[in-house]
Structures are given as C-alpha cells and as structure tokens.
Amino acid sequence: MPTRRPAAALALAAGLVVIAGGVTGLLLTRHSTPAMRPAAVGVGAVPAPTGPIVAAFPAPTGPIVAVSQSAAPKPVAAPVSLTIPLIGVQTNLMSLGLDPDGELQVPPLNMVSVAGWYTGSPRPGAIGSSIIVGHIDGDGGNVKGVFFRLRQLSAGDKIYVKRLDGTLVEFRVTSVQQYPKDHFPTEAVYGPVPDPELRLITCGGAYDPATHHYVLNLVVYATEAS
Amino acid sequence: MNFRRITRRLLMLLAASGLLLGIPAAATAFASSATSGTGWIRLAHLSPNTPAVDVYLYSFDNSKAMIVLHHVAYGTVSPYESVQAGDYSVAMRAAGASATSQPVLSTSVTIAAGQAYTVAGMGPESGLRLQVLDDKLTTAPGQAEVRVIQASLKQQEVKVTLGSTVLAGSLKFGTVSDYQPVSPGTHTVTVSAGAGDANSSVTLAAGTVHTLVVLDGASGLEVVSLEDASGSGKPPLGGVQTGFGGTAPHGPGSPVPWLVAIGAGSLLALTGGLRLRRNRQLTVRI
Numbered sequence: 001m002p003t004r005r006p007a008a009a010l011a012l013a014a015g016l017v018v019i020a021g022g023v024t025g026l027l028l029t030r031h032s033t034p035a036m037r038p039a040a041v042g043v044g045a046v047p048a049p050t051g052p053i054v055a056a057f058p059a060p061t062g063p064i065v066a067v068s069q070s071a072a073p074k075p076v077a078a079p080v081s082l083t084i085p086l087i088g089v090q091t092n093l094m095s096l097g098l099d100p101d102g103e104l105q106v107p108p109l110n111m112v113s114v115a116g117w118y119t120g121s122p123r124p125g126a127i128g129s130s131i132i133v134g135h136i137d138g139d140g141g142n143v144k145g146v147f148f149r150l151r152q153l154s155a156g157d158k159i160y161v162k163r164l165d166g167t168l169v170e171f172r173v174t175s176v177q178q179y180p181k182d183h184f185p186t187e188a189v190y191g192p193v194p195d196p197e198l199r200l201i202t203c204g205g206a207y208d209p210a211t212h213h214y215v216l217n218l219v220v221y222a223t224e225a226s
Numbered sequence: 227m228n229f230r231r232i233t234r235r236l237l238m239l240l241a242a243s244g245l246l247l248g249i250p251a252a253a254t255a256f257a258s259s260a261t262s263g264t265g266w267i268r269l270a271h272l273s274p275n276t277p278a279v280d281v282y283l284y285s286f287d288n289s290k291a292m293i294v295l296h297h298v299a300y301g302t303v304s305p306y307e308s309v310q311a312g313d314y315s316v317a318m319r320a321a322g323a324s325a326t327s328q329p330v331l332s333t334s335v336t337i338a339a340g341q342a343y344t345v346a347g348m349g350p351e352s353g354l355r356l357q358v359l360d361d362k363l364t365t366a367p368g369q370a371e372v373r374v375i376q377a378s379l380k381q382q383e384v385k386v387t388l389g390s391t392v393l394a395g396s397l398k399f400g401t402v403s404d405y406q407p408v409s410p411g412t413h414t415v416t417v418s419a420g421a422g423d424a425n426s427s428v429t430l431a432a433g434t435v436h437t438l439v440v441l442d443g444a445s446g447l448e449v450v451s452l453e454d455a456s457g458s459g460k461p462p463l464g465g466v467q468t469g470f471g472g473t474a475p476h477g478p479g480s481p482v483p484w485l486v487a488i489g490a491g492s493l494l495a496l497t498g499g500l501r502l503r504r505n506r507q508l509t510v511r512i
Contacts, residue, residue, distance in 0.1 A: 015495025128456025
C-alpha cells in the first residue's frame, strides 16, 4: 500500500523531532543549575571577585573609638548601623534574639534589606565575637538581600559599625568561610574570643527547594582595626 | 533508511542523557574550623615590689622587637595582641633601659593557633620570674569561667570566694588558681586573709571568661576583674536561615515530562519506521 508510506515517514520524522526536543530539554534543564550560580567553594576562603568592584558608599564618618581593656572598661553602646563600602552595604541594624527552639532569629521576609545584631552576643567593639546576620535574598522576583554580595569580601576589607552614642568601630576582614548548616561550627563562630571581633553571617551554596533553605552558611570573620 | 541504525542511535542518545542525569553534584570538603593561624598574647606586671619595666615581645628568629610596652607598672595587664602562631620570647628590662641592654628577665612562649596566653612578671623582686599562663577560651553552656591570680605580697596567702563558691581555698602569693565555671550574674568577691576581708562586686556574663587579680592596694587589698574573653552566652543552635531562595536558580524540575516526550517520540518513530520497512518489503514482492 504505497499510500501509507508518506504517513509512516511522517510519523518517523515527527517521532525523531519529539525525541530530539525531549533530549534537548532534558540536557538544558540538567545543566542550568551549575551554570547560573557560582559553585560552592569548599575548604577555606571564597575566591575574591575577579571583576572591578566599585565602592557604592563612602566610609561613614564619626569618631572611631577603641574601648580600652582596662580593669573597668566603659560599657560599649549598642550597634545601630552597618556599612561595608566595598560591597555597597549600608543598613540599620535590628535586634535579633533566639527562636523558642534555640535557633538564631533572622530579619523577616519583608525586611531582607536589613541586617540584625544578635543581642545575646557582645556589642561590636567590646571584647568578644559580635554576631550580625542578614539575608542573601528574598523569596522571589530575584530580590537580593542585604548580604547578597557578602561572599565578595576578602581579607583586609573594611567593615564599619556605628553605635548608639555616634561612635564608629572599624573592623578588617580576616577570613571568609562556608559551612554546611548541619555542620555549623558553633564554637568557632559564637565561642569566646579575647579581642573585639565581628562575624557576619548569611547563606550560601545551593538552594534546596524541598526545605526552602540554602544548604550552606557563609561566615565573614573580622577583627577590630588597631 | 536503516531502522536498526536509527534505533541504535536513539538508544545511545538515551544512554548519554541518562549518564548526564546521573552525574552527582561535585563533592566538596569543608573546613571545620576557621582558625586563621593566629593566637593571642598579653603581657602583665604582677610583682608588687618590682619597679616599672619595659616589656618586649620578640618573634623567635627576629632580634627586632614586635611589641614594646614602656613603663609597665605593677598591676598593669595589656590588652591581647593577635599574633601568628609560633615561637616567641618575652623580655623585661628596667623602664627606660636600652633596647639592646641585657634583659633582667626573659622567657620563651609557644603560641598555638586559636589559643591565648598571659605572660606575667610574678613573685617578689628578689625572685622575679616570667610565668606563661594558658588562658581559657571556652565556657560551659550558659556559664561564666573565672580564675584568680594572687599578686599580693602583703598577704602571702588568701582565700577567695565568689558568692558562696570558693574559687581558691588557700592561694599563695605568685600563684594562679584553675578556671572554674560559675553562674552568670553580679557577685560579691571576698578575699580573706589574716588581717581581714576585702570585698568587691563583679559582674560575670554568661559566655565570658574572667581573671580576678588580687593586688596590694594603697591600703589593703584590691581585686581587679579582667575580662579574658567573651562570646555568646546562649550560642544559637545550628546554622542560620538567612535566605528565601529568590535569587537561586529554579531547580531543574522533574525529568519525567522530558522522558515521557522521549518515550512517545521513540514509539512514534518506531511505528513509522516499522511501517516504512513493511511497505518497502511489500513493494519488492509486487
């Protein structure tokens, strides 16, 4: 039946097209994840960004006051704002505590552009490891959080915290680390240290749509500039 | 049209895509600690009848002093300095003496990464020595840690209590008690000696480490509370959920629709191919 040949050829051709489409779709979707996001860096420091970084904000002005470690140190005022000129961060600081389950609170979804200070940690500039956290992003529409560019920091970069009494404290980044959240180094981040230090915490690595959380935490370690 | 060849190619394509699907995420290792290879050192003069001194800190293989503290008087404790882990030496010279003169006293100290040390001139002037103390950088959960340095020559032996806790039952001049955990809060420190008690008030926050130094005051004893280290009294549990995924790529989604399309396409092509083959055979017979 020669009349059936065009139909059969058509079916064969259409089948091949569908297969090609299916395979292409499959390959494209499998490839998108690594291509769109910088790979999570494992041990050690996050590499410095290669492109030029333009400071979006100038360093803030105000008296830089180091608190002396005397027998009766003057109490340090609470922090009110954070400035990281290199990555354009300039934010007020909200107060954060612990959730009932003991986890660190984070700024709410409608405040992803604001960072927060953990009130259970030392005040910035006092002896000890002061904790400031901020979101990497919001929940849709490509909304970037206050710490979206935190991973671009590297050793030596400057961080400023302004306090309630108008004084400033200047920190210098010593290292940038990433950890899986289920292996978070509690002691290294929150444990006692003998000098004024700062830890900035945000998320990193891949986003897990099943848990609605990123799998890594990125921690910037800094010490007071002397 | 060679149906077999087409089928083989299809199978190869499917196999290749399967391989790609199966590629696991690149395995990465993570540092468990953030130590950047530095430790801390502070210097102290705790010898009551020794005049002020100049204190020098040298890196082991360098004759040029890294740090010089001038005119350090009895009772002075410097802030901590962050230094690279390694071997150092500490020297004391009479205040104002030449930096190249023979030191009155010197000692070596090995600084480990992430550890803190106090190097103190201790004892009476006649028996002055430089003692290296290991300073604690951890606390029991929700607790403060405290120890006592007995640097009073007026009272050779003291008993030190913090509230109802005995920090040191009988601490001799020039010695140091071990750290011990205490409840956070404001406490009364009592230093008891033969001549009577000295009281003072100290506030110890959870997550902090303190050293109490018993000194000879202008009249009687003096207690100085040093904050050695501080952290979060209540360390948060686990990691921090600081992202909502808005800038994350949408996940690759399910591969099922694509696999269904490939399957359907294969079926269509297979049917068409078989028909074509049968038709060709029929044509040849006729």
